[in-house]
Amino acid sequence: MTTFSYENGISDVPLLGVTIGHKLKETVKQFPQREALSVPYQNYSVNYKQFWQQIEEVAKGILSYGIKKGDRVGIWSANRYEWVLVQFATARIGAIMVNINPAYRAAELKYALKQSEVKLLIMSKGFRKTDYMAILNEVRAACIRLRDILVIDKHWQTMLEAGKKISTQELEEIEHDLQFDDPINIQYTSGTTGFPKGATLTHHNILNNGYFIGRRLGYNENDKVCIPVPLYHCFGMVLANMACITHGACMVLTGEAFDAEVVMQTVQDQKCTSLYGVPLMFIAQLNHPRFPEFDFSSLRTGIMAGASCPESTMKDVREKMNMKQVGICYGMTETSPVSTQTFVDDDDYRRCTTVGRVHPHIEIKIIDPDTGKIVPRGSKGELCTRGYSVMLKYWNNPEATASVIDEGGWMHTGDLAQMDEHGYVKIVGRIKDLIIRGGENISPFEIEEFLLNHPAVKDIQVIGVPDFKYGEEVMAWVILKNGMQVKQEELKKYCQGQIATFKIPKHWKFVAEFPTTVTGKVRKVEMREISAREISVSHR
Template identity: 30%
Template sequence: MSSTLQPDFPVPLTVPQLIGWAAQQFGDKTAIREQGRELSYRELNDLRRRAARAFMAQGVVKGDRVAIWAPNCHEWIVAAIGLQSLGAVLVPLNTRLGKSEAADILQRAGVSVLLTVPALENCQPLQAFANDVLPDCRLTILLQSEGENALSWSDFLASSSGADNAQYIAIERAVSPTDTADMLFTSGTTGKAKGVLCSHEQNIRVFKTWGDTVGLRADDNYLIVNPFFHSFGYKAGWLAAIIFGATILPMARFDRELILQTIQAEKVSMLPGAPSLYEMILATPNRADYDLSSLRLGVTGAASVPVQLVRDMRDVLGFETVVTAYGLTESTGVVSICRPDDDAQTIATTSGKAIPGVELICVDPATLAPVSAGVEGEVWVRGYNVMQGYFDMPEATAETITQDGWLRTGDIGVLDERGYLRITDRLKDMYIMNGENVYPAEVEKCLYGLAGVAQVAVIGVPKQPQGEVGMAFVVAKPDSALSTEDVKQFFANNLARYKQPFYIEFVESLPLNASGKVLKTELKSRALKGLKA
């Protein structure tokens, strides 16, 4: 769905060309600093080319899908830009997934190479996939540590000597701006994850525009707490930092105390995140013990943002600039964004206006006709940021992207007279927990696998500091002796932690309309009254 850009775009439009350009522009400036180790932009480019030749020596070719299932670390970045330098497709996996969830994605994506670590939150990948669970995966590489049936990162890099350098240069130069760069998986209302395809050109253009708008600079020290498997940590994270020559500070896991220590020690100036990130920092009892004066730029979104939080980010935490944005994986991560000089009310209550080159309208879900300013409608987006499509799902792609190129987001919103967007509801029955999208259909489908469950309905309810959490209403079969603990344990065994409902309530029946559809608005009303009480 993307169009080729004008040749005078200010930065190169493929990953290999971009990293080479950054090496020339920023040279010995620190690109990544992690646990005392530093990589300059020149060294990052050299390491990228070494990783690319290693992938080449391991048989990776253009179009191959290569997955990274690991926490934030410098090896993650090197692996990603290395494989993309061959025209291979990056498939990031959520580190909170369990074995069955990860296997489903890896199998359907046809992943040929998996880069991971020995242990993740809900899975030990080498043990989980030891017995031919992944028929297409011919190689596993451990980014950190060593293990049986896997190639260590150092041995992988050493294998680069087996690649022909002249052949590699020809392959790198053949990578096109319109080639697919990545496949990020996003759930849908059916509960089946969909692989979203985006090109090199889309990623680079969107996040050059994003960085220009928020004011990212080469002198920024950019602490990336947002996970690399998400657009926020990957595209708005290390990719944007490279485009602007900032210093990347990867953080492998969320740790409030460690974040404060790092801000002080590394003089962090750029710290984006979900609203809950800033709320937790503000609520830290010993926050005054740390020097946070270096903080300059904060970008948030992915949930409702209280006006007071914007004011506190500026007045208490000392951010010079605070902006909010809206986007989805299918829009290469960004649709609209506030401007730094917007007032606190606008920043807190809207998601800004469309980025340049992108059209934004709200339409009546019934008639599909555009609605007037101030009237609710489904948010539609058209422009260079609209995904190439869903991998191997042409019908789902056709349902999501109209024939004339509009992306149907499934979100309900209102555009004001200025063109600023306010998201008011979700057609897709989704809620957001700590910045992570959770789709009730997937959670419900999972619980139907538990013996004794007759019916289930899941909704999102407000809870601080997470923003929203899940609440499951369960109807047990007449002869069942199911308990709340049984349900919680089943979820723990089968779903990533962020998808597991926080509240479990057994009910005799679910409210239904005349056609037998569950009335979730009624459930939400009941839940809110109960929680308030």
């Protein structure tokens, strides 16, 4: 009898049928004196009782700007304690928090603010050498819905003072009116066509996903989770923050950007029990000259996601960093994000070659992309997922929503996968034309559309090519207009300050034509093969 590639995450643990604020309040009552959030680089530490009180102050402060349930509040900042407070404060008042990538430049910021119709933007002064206010001033005139700007470094205390006019009773009445299926978060994610799409997530989506991630890792009130991954991404705000608050664990932020030495110092000083990162982050720590000086004995578990991990690295993480129970997760923003995860007792082979088994209360299947039929186990096909985790919609984009969520409620991931006889899933490729560089999803179309505005560019195709450090790097094949000459340095400069640095192509190839099929469709597969060979030869 044929066994089909279908798994159902049967669980005797029910879903949480409450809002984020409701669940957090339960945790606060249960563990009021346990440390909730620690940010050493800001000299900040609060227990759950203090955390709840500060969230209430921020919630009232946001209300003082006239923000109501369903209004969009943007957050444009790298990791800091204020980001976390805003995350939970917006949830308590029913505002929809819009995550804005700290690396965004003018064109990307303008699109996100306009498309989601942000009314209040909470932002830091900048990130690394980028002046956020200078970028905002370039685009603000076009963002007609944007009423107010709150610069954290300047206006935070003023906002808290203004919030004192709002009574606790008023806040509680607003909370009482919220439902767990209300939208609470918009995260922009790159797709294969068009501009980034705003995956719209509910309390139910992200609260439950974080809860079951934490359960599979065995979290409790004694855990301290080291978070060097970005909060604007699901990795930080769901896999970390939501997993912590649903189990009474402590969130530990290491800094605005990843620094291997700072992360190791934080693990040691804070006695963290869990550490998150993409494989590149773990490799950076293992290869750091000061690695032998640090004490990792407090570590027990953690999450590695965003790219596949070499087996030698996994072995070193488990043995040299003491992360015996490290887990691998797979998902996408549109599914809140995790659909599959390894178990703490899985062996290294399964951790390195699969993305684990289906999550509780979620269904997965692997289908033939052409027929839509479920394929036998061991066969390749498109991975689809269904259940509580599937996003509500793409914000203000019903056509894009309908293109990925079918009539049966299945989310089509665009990833090619195989399922073995035990239900473990292996990702073997992509149907979607998407570049994944160091865990960042990059839309080739978005880069192509931008560079087509350059006066010398006639046509362009952007692809991902293999890269040892990041998994993939961005490459552009360019056809110039007749009689026009331009060097790659000029095109790179054209991109700087307009699109995020990680999207700017590293490799360039100027050609007279692209390889095509007999019907004229560009063959990006062939382009990738040619480029991979040429890059490999040039590096010898």
